[in-house]
Every structure is written in structure tokens, then in C-alpha cells.
Amino acid sequence: MGDAxxxxxxxxxxxxxxxxxxxxxxIDRIVAGRPQPDGTLLGPGDDxxxxxxxxxxxxxxxxxxVQGVHFRLDWSAPxxxxxxxxxxxxxxxxxxxxxxxxxxxxxxxxxxxSTDVVEGLAAGIWDAASEVGVGxxxxxxxxxxxxxxxxxxxxxxxxxxxxxxxxxxxxxVVAVCGVLGWSAAGMEVLRRGFRSPLAMVAAHxxxxxxxxxxxxxxxxxxxxxxxxxxxxxxxxxxxxxxSRVRIDIRSELVPVADKLRDVASALGGDALRWxxxxxxxHSLVACFPDEDAVPEGWTVFAxxxxxxxxxxxxxxxxGAGDPGWRHWR
Amino acid sequence: MGDAxxxxxxxxxxxxxxxxxxxxxxIDRIVAGRPQPDGTLLGPGDDxxxxxxxxxxxxxxxxxxVQGVHFRLDWSAPxxxxxxxxxxxxxxxxxxxxxxxxxxxxxxxxxxxSTDVVEGLAAGIWDAASEVGVGxxxxxxxxxxxxxxxxxxxxxxxxxxxxxxxxxxxxxVVAVCGVLGWSAAGMEVLRRGFRSPLAMVAAHxxxxxxxxxxxxxxxxxxxxxxxxxxxxxxxxxxxxxxSRVRIDIRSELVPVADKLRDVASALGGDALRWxxxxxxxHSLVACFPDEDAVPEGWTVFAxxxxxxxxxxxxxxxxGAGDPGWRHWR
Numbered sequence: 327m328g329d330a331x332x333x334x335x336x337x338x339x340x341x342x343x344x345x346x347x348x349x350x351x352x353i354d355r356i357v358a359g360r361p362q363p364d365g366t367l368l369g370p371g372d373d374x375x376x377x378x379x380x381x382x383x384x385x386x387x388x389x390x391x392v393q394g395v396h397f398r399l400d401w402s403a404p405x406x407x408x409x410x411x412x413x414x415x416x417x418x419x420x421x422x423x424x425x426x427x428x429x430x431x432x433x434x435x436x437x438x439x440s441t442d443v444v445e446g447l448a449a450g451i452w453d454a455a456s457e458v459g460v461g462x463x464x465x466x467x468x469x470x471x472x473x474x475x476x477x478x479x480x481x482x483x484x485x486x487x488x489x490x491x492x493x494x495x496x497x498x499v500v501a502v503c504g505v506l507g508w509s510a511a512g513m514e515v516l517r518r519g520f521r522s523p524l525a526m527v528a529a530h531x532x533x534x535x536x537x538x539x540x541x542x543x544x545x546x547x548x549x550x551x552x553x554x555x556x557x558x559x560x561x562x563x564x565x566x567x568x569s570r571v572r573i574d575i576r577s578e579l580v581p582v583a584d585k586l587r588d589v590a591s592a593l594g595g596d597a598l599r600w601x602x603x604x605x606x607x608h609s610l611v612a613c614f615p616d617e618d619a620v621p622e623g624w625t626v627f628a629x630x631x632x633x634x635x636x637x638x639x640x641x642x643x644x645g646a647g648d649p650g651w652r653h654w655r
Numbered sequence: 656m657g658d659a660x661x662x663x664x665x666x667x668x669x670x671x672x673x674x675x676x677x678x679x680x681x682i683d684r685i686v687a688g689r690p691q692p693d694g695t696l697l698g699p700g701d702d703x704x705x706x707x708x709x710x711x712x713x714x715x716x717x718x719x720x721v722q723g724v725h726f727r728l729d730w731s732a733p734x735x736x737x738x739x740x741x742x743x744x745x746x747x748x749x750x751x752x753x754x755x756x757x758x759x760x761x762x763x764x765x766x767x768x769s770t771d772v773v774e775g776l777a778a779g780i781w782d783a784a785s786e787v788g789v790g791x792x793x794x795x796x797x798x799x800x801x802x803x804x805x806x807x808x809x810x811x812x813x814x815x816x817x818x819x820x821x822x823x824x825x826x827x828v829v830a831v832c833g834v835l836g837w838s839a840a841g842m843e844v845l846r847r848g849f850r851s852p853l854a855m856v857a858a859h860x861x862x863x864x865x866x867x868x869x870x871x872x873x874x875x876x877x878x879x880x881x882x883x884x885x886x887x888x889x890x891x892x893x894x895x896x897x898s899r900v901r902i903d904i905r906s907e908l909v910p911v912a913d914k915l916r917d918v919a920s921a922l923g924g925d926a927l928r929w930x931x932x933x934x935x936x937h938s939l940v941a942c943f944p945d946e947d948a949v950p951e952g953w954t955v956f957a958x959x960x961x962x963x964x965x966x967x968x969x970x971x972x973x974g975a976g977d978p979g980w981r982h983w984r
Contacts, residue, residue: 368819371820373748373750374748376712378711378712383696385704386703386705386793387702387703388761388807389795390761418703422701430715430717464715465717466717468720469724470724470801472799472800474799474805476719478715
């Protein structure tokens with residue numbers, strides 16, 4: 327490796343271990359001096375936070391990243407891990423058609439963890455949060471044998487019904503907003519010891535889901551929505567099952583970027599396979615009643631038919647052995 | 656050891672490892688068949704949950720328990736760990752004067768973890784949640800080297816202002832609802848290899864904070880409130896600092912249960928010290944304008960004076976070396 331992220335990680339050890347700061351010192355490093363948006367009615371420092379929920383309902387989701395499972399600090403800088411953790415959560419809020427309103431962070435880490443790693447994680451989390459106008463409103467810090475980053479995201483539906491996985495109907499079209507397969511390609515690049523193309527590596531280290539596109543799709547009448555966390559096929563299978571439809575993907579319409587094809591050629595990979603099965607892009611996939619309803623920036627690549635499940639060009643893809651990413655498997 | 660909880664843990668290994676279930680199988684074990692209350696507008700199974708927030712604001716807090724740090728499965732059954740994790744969170748919601756509305760669970764555990772352990776954790780979490788009328792509305796399950804249970808609790812303020820730590824004023828009285836020092840005594844009992852008195856052991860394994868007392872105190876005009884997670888002195892110090900008052904404890908008014916004195920005598924401990932510094936009871940401590948405002952079930956044991964900090968019988972307690980429980984120290 328020896329890339330920028332590793333140098334950053336090595337340099338980070340100059341900050342001393344978190345054991346020197348103690349619990350409250352660590353919390354201070356995470357939240358002190360960070361401006362909170364208006365929607366944070368009571369930020370960190372009390373028993374709990376208070377966040378505006380103007381809709382009278384609150385959208386809530388939690389995601390956990392574990393060192394050695396979801397990230398490696400020799401592949402990603404702490405800032406990138408922080409960003410990635412937030413991206414996964416915000417994409418879940420966006421996939422309901424909601425607007426993010428706040429984040430809570432639980433950070434478990436060994437006593438020997440460099441304070442610079444904690445500050446890096448916090449910086450990445452805050453950067454990603456600030457981009458969508460929310461704050462880290464509260465959290466917890468505890469000791470553990472490995473770094474475990476758990477983020478809870480809250481959101482507001484702005485008076486709309488949540489866009490569930492179950493609303494797609496036969497005849498609806500399926501569209502994607504965001505990249506497909508880039509994170510998988512980036513992981514393969516890093517696994518082989520390369521550091522470019524940068525776009526793929528960055529997509530793996532710090533996916534940038536199109537958060538604002540979620541509420542836009544909801545306003546446009548999306549009937550079902552999900553984010554691609556386990557891979558397009560695996561995630562669409564959830565939509566197909568919940569909606570009782572068969573989603574047929576037309577492979578020539580799946581947006582496969584030229585850069586993805588280049589990486590696939592160089593590494594002997596399959597670009598379409600990455601696009602269909604690669605996880606962790608956290609792009610948004612939504613069903614719409616018809617093509618006219620699909621907002622700008624979305625690409626239609628499938629439609630909903632009679633049946634249940636996901637097919638590619640009317641054939642079932644890969645069978646049961648290819649369900650995308652699963653834990654403990 | 657060899658007590659009931661250990662037998663339970665041993666027996667639990669009959670369920671096979673979670674790796675056989677996979678991520679979605681584990682989620683199913685946690686949420687399937689559990690009834691959700693009316694306030695859960697959309698429960699588990701989509702990208703995010705939707706919970707009622709009738710107040711137009713939502714109270715949110717997160718707490719993490721780590722195996723080997725916060726609990727041991729040879730001291731506590733999984734059900735007890737689940738209960739304990741929820742208790743800590745609900746106490747934080749109650750300490751704001753809010754009513755709990757929902758929980759989210761993130762469970763990280765090794766692939767070799769028995770499914771019975773997961774089911775036990777889930778059962779304890781659900782039991783504690785059901786007692787206050789909320790559900791586990793969503794979550795995440797991931798693999799990790801040790802069990803890490805992270806719970807996010809949401810709450811509703813019912814139109815009231817949150818009871819912060821900063822509202823106490825000189826002349827206000829300080830009262831407690833719930834036990835003091837019982838969890839610390841129970842831990843000491845277990846550490847010495849005993850299994851009774853049961854009340855203390857149970858208080859350590861499954862603290863039962865007086866959740867309903869939080870909103871009652873808020874309605875009664877509590878000016879500041881906190882739950883005792885790090886120990887009475889350490890937690891009151893947060894209130895004293897935030898409110899810019901000196902809280903003077905009258906030691907003879909601190910509720911020290913006869914049972915606590917008995918355990919202290921038997922083990923050579925100091926019952927008052929446990930009551931003042933023992934953590935994890937998650938009892939509620941609140942300041943009120945005067946004694947008349949203190950609700951039934953609360954015991955006045957201190958008052959707010961000029962100055963900053965906490966004193967016992969007008970003397971500073973123990974000095975800087977005795978701040979209660981800290982992580983990484």
C-alpha cells in the first residue's frame with residue numbers, strides 16, 4: 327500500500343492514546359467547537375439530545391462499521407471511515423424520501439487508539455454531516471478491543487408518506503441515481519495493492535450517495551426506494567419481494583461507467599458484474615409509475631413485471647449463490 | 656460462579672452459531688413476531704423506521720455496552736445484558752423529562768456467537784422496551800470480535816421543555832428516585848464469587864430505573880435532572896457545573912438501604928461510599944424549587960448553594976481521585 331491514507335494513519339500516532347484523554351476528553355474532541363444547525367434544539371452535553379421533528383414523525387436508522395470487517399485503517403484514513411459511516415446512514419434516510427435532521431455517534435475503541443484517529447473519524451463524520459446540514463447531536467464513547475463506529479441518523483418526511491420497499495407495481499419503471507459497482511471496483515484495486523484510478527478508490531473509501539435525490543424522488547412520486555448497500559441485485563430483491571413484483575433488469579441499460587470498464591479490463595474483472603452485485607455504493611434505486619415521473623439525474627434500467635424476484639434480460643442472474651454481501655457468511 | 660446465569664449461558668450454546676443464520680436470519684430472530692406499539696408507524700424491514708414524534712421534537716440518545724467491559728456472560732445472562740442496555744438508555748430519556756417512543760438496536764458479535772445468546776439479548780431488550788410501551792423499531796447486525804450492543808432511544812417531550820442539567824438554582828432541593836449503590840454492591844458480590852443477596856445482584860445485572868418518574872418530575876417542575884450512570888457524586892458534579900451551583904449532600908439523608916449496609920458489613924465495604932460513588936444504578940436525581948414540589952417516591956438528600964461543585968456535609972468528598980467510573984482510566 328504506502329498510499330496517502332496509510333501515511334496519514336501512521337502520522338496519526340503522534341496524538342497519544344485516547345486513554346490519556348479519558349471519556350469526556352474524547353467526547354470533547356468529537357463535538358467541541360462544531361456548530362450545530364437550527365434543527366438541533368439541544369446538542370451534546372446533556373443526558374440526551376433534542377432534534378426538531380416538524381413533521382410529527384421521525385425517521386430513524388442505525389448502521390455500524392467494524393474495523394477489520396467494514397474498513398481497514400491501512401486502506402482508509404480515519405476521515406474516510408467517518409465519511410463512509412455517515413454515507414451509509416444518510417442513504418437509508420434518503421431512501422425513505424426523508425431529509426436528514428441529525429446524527430448520533432457511538433464510538434467504541436481500544437484505549438491505545440490514537441487521539442488523532444478519533445479526531446479523524448470525527449472530522450469525517452462532521453464533514454459528511456455538514457454537507458447535508460445536520461450535526462452530531464449526541465453520542466457515547468466506550469472502550470473495546472477494536473474500533474466500532476455506530477451512527478444513528480434521524481430524518482424528517484416533510485409531510486410525505488415514507489417511500490417503502492413495498493409500493494412498486496407491475497408496469498412501474500426502475501431507475502438509479504448514483505454510481506454502481508464503483509466501491510467494489512475500488513476495493514479490488516486496493517486489494518491488489520494499487521492506488522488508482524482515484525475515482526474508484528475514493529468511491530470505496532468515501533462513497534458519496536446522492537442524499538438530496540431521495541426527497542426529490544419522493545416528491546416525484548417514487549413508489550418504492552432502497553439504497554444499494556448489499557449490491558444492486560440483492561437490494562432490488564428486497565424491493566421485488568416486498569412489492570410482489572419481478573424486476574427485470576435490461577443489462578444494456580445498466581449504467582456501467584467507462585472508468586469501471588477500464589478497471590475491469592486492467593484487473594480481469596467483470597464491470598457489469600460489479601455494477602450488479604457490488605455493495606456499499608449507497609446509490610438510490612427507485613421505482614416510478616412511468617418514465618415521465620423519473621427526475622433528472624436518474625437512469626431507468628429495469629421495469630416491474632408479473633412474478634417475484636429479480637431477472638436480468640428475463641433470465642435469473644447467477645442463482646442462489648450470488649446474493650451480494652452477507653455478514654457471517 | 657456456577658449460578659443461574661452461567662447455566663443459562665452454557666445451555667445457550669445448543670442454538671448453533673449466528674453464522675448459520677446469516678445477517679437476515681439474525682435480524683429475524685430479533686424482531687419477528689414482536690408486536691409494535693401504535694407509535695411505531697413503520698417498524699423493522701425497510702431502510703429506516705418511522706416513529707411518532709407528536710411533540711414536533713424528538714429526544715435521542717445512544718449507549719453502548721461492550722462484552723468484557725460493561726458485562727460478562729459468565730456473570731449475566733444475555734437477557735440481563737439486553738435489559739441493562741435498554742435501562743441505561745431509557746434512563747437518559749427519562750432524565751430529560753421525556754417519555755420513551757422507540758429503540759434501535761445495533762448488535763455486533765462474533766460469527767461463533769450462539770443464536771441463543773442473540774435471542775436472549777433480544778428477549779431482554781424487548782422485555783424492558785415493552786414495560787415502557789415501546790418497540791425495537793430498527794437496527795443493524797454486523798460481525799465483530801466481541802459482542803457490542805448499541806441502543807438508541809427516542810422520546811417525546813409532550814410539549815414540555817427538556818429538563819436539562821443547567822437549570823438548578825441556589826436554594827433548590829435535590830432528590831433521588833431509585834436505588835443508590837446497589838449495582839456497585841452487586842458487582843462486588845459477584846466479583847467475590849457470591850450470588851446473593853439477590854436484590855443487589857439483580858440491581859447490577861438488570862437495573863430497573865424509574866423511567867416513569869422522569870416525566871412526573873418534569874411535570875412537577877424539576878429544574879435539572881440526570882440519571883446516575885457514573886455514580887451520584889460524579890453525576891451531580893455535571894449538574895453542579897452546568898447549573899453553576901454547589902450541591903451540598905447531607906450524608907444522613909442519603910437513602911442507604913439496610914440491605915446495602917448488610918452487604919457492606921459482610922464484605923468489608925462502605926455502604927455510604929457505594930451510594931455516593933457506585934455507578935450504573937440509572938436512578939434519577941433531580942433538583943426542585945422547594946420541598947413542596949418534590950413528587951411522591953423521591954427522597955430529598957441535598958440542596959443547592961453558592962459555589963460550584965459537590966460537597967458532602969459541606970466538605971468536599973474524596974478529592975479529584977474519586978470521580979466515579981471513567982472509560983480508559
